[in-house]
Amino acid sequence: MTPSPLDRLLRWVWPALLLAVLIAAWEIAVRLNDTPRWMLPPPSAVATSLRVDWRLLLEHTRVTFVEVLLGFALAFVAGILAGIAIDSSRIIERAVYPLLIASQTIPMVVLAPLLLIWFGYGLLPKVLVAALVAFFPLAVNTVDGLRAVDREILALLRSMGAGRWTRFRLAKLPAAMPAIFSGSRIAIAFCVIGAVFGELVGAKEGLGYLMERSASQFQTDRVFACILILAVMGVSLFSIVALLERVLLPWRRYVTDTAPTDA
């Protein structure tokens, strides 16, 4: 059953309404309390900062955005290739999979300064941090997706004389697409966090850098403006991936039984 247009509208109305109420409460609470601006600025001050500093914010947003996209692109290619390799060979699986999982226990806090030492203050270490955090959900979801293929469909293709590559192309990869998309949605949100984290460790530009600089100058309204931009960036990228999935996998609308894992 597809929801009616009214249902779809209502689904947006409730969160929007809640958000409006929260923002209003924040504004009122800050004013009534006379909270100092440097401690917690009211939403109106954040809006002012967005309006006044838009040129500065845009500049740093562009830097972070590029890091996120490059990081995601790198993780996407590497994660899918790793997933395919793990799925295709038991030896690779036995050797690589445990290491891959173990690598997830290494905190980024430790890794990011190392990347800084090795690759300097430029773009590359941020792209790498973003790619590293996004790699895992992509690789794991690709493996899960490739394994979710109906064994009997593979047998059918084999009975037609299809070789390994044809079976991969016609059955395994399409069957894995929903899981790859679900991994991508998480991965791209992770990339935003990764890029900002990389900037916080050491950078000369980007929203993470701007946040830190603004915080040290008690320009808390600008810090909130950065946070807002990052949130919008994360949600937008997530939505774009979700939209791409709807467009590229139209059949998913009719199938609800195979829920891919959101690792």
Added chain:
Amino acid sequence: MAAAHPGAPLRAPLLSASHIDAFYVEDGQTLQALDDISFDVADGEFVALIGPSGGGKSTLLDIISGLYPQAGGEIAFDGAVLTPGQRLGHAAYMRQRDLLMPWRTALDNAALAIEVHGHSRREARAIARARFAEFGLAGFEDAYPAQLSGGMRQRIAFLRTVLAERRLLLLDEPFGALDALNRVALQAWLLALWERERQGVILVTHDVDEAIYLADRVIVLSPRPGRVVHIEPIDLPRHRTRDLVTSDVFLRHRAVLLDALGLLAPVEAGVPA
């Protein structure tokens, strides 16, 4: 090669299975699925395979298709003995489940084998599209399997099998999941199609009437391990019509086959478990 039976034509049969044995492992025990199965299928012959469920009928089709290796015996196509790997792609195999790919439209599912055989998707679609009306599927080319009824899905799976253009079709209970009305309609339609194209067919079914109505010969397998207990040539004219089902010849065949299946023995009275 199978031992030639008397009166067999000199030309090698389309398919020859000789002394096929198969085993499988269940709960750590090795059980025999098939025991010394031998039979031929001539070019253009319609053979039905009946027997109790679990009698290894599907295993036999798996072996003929090459998906599963036999433990003993030989399978020959046109007189040439082939290994399981060499048999892959020789027969068009329709398994019990329709196995439509949920991400492909009806048209692309029907065209699957053509694509596997090396045609471009564009060519494959054109070939499949030309047959959609004949299979009662016109107008549903772009529908996804999840949007279609069981009967339509089955017809797409069947069209996919036919479009593979093999000389031997292996059909594993193709109408098993359908209701009685759909079943009768699809049987008539399968018969019409086969009378035109005349592939060799091995149809696995548990329905004695379906076997007699469709086949030139009916092979009866025993309960596990599957053995050939009886081969019944069907003495009905070709171009068959539904009214033959009540003819004397039909009923005689039915009595013989039910007897071979052990279904005419007196059933012990008692409450079924």
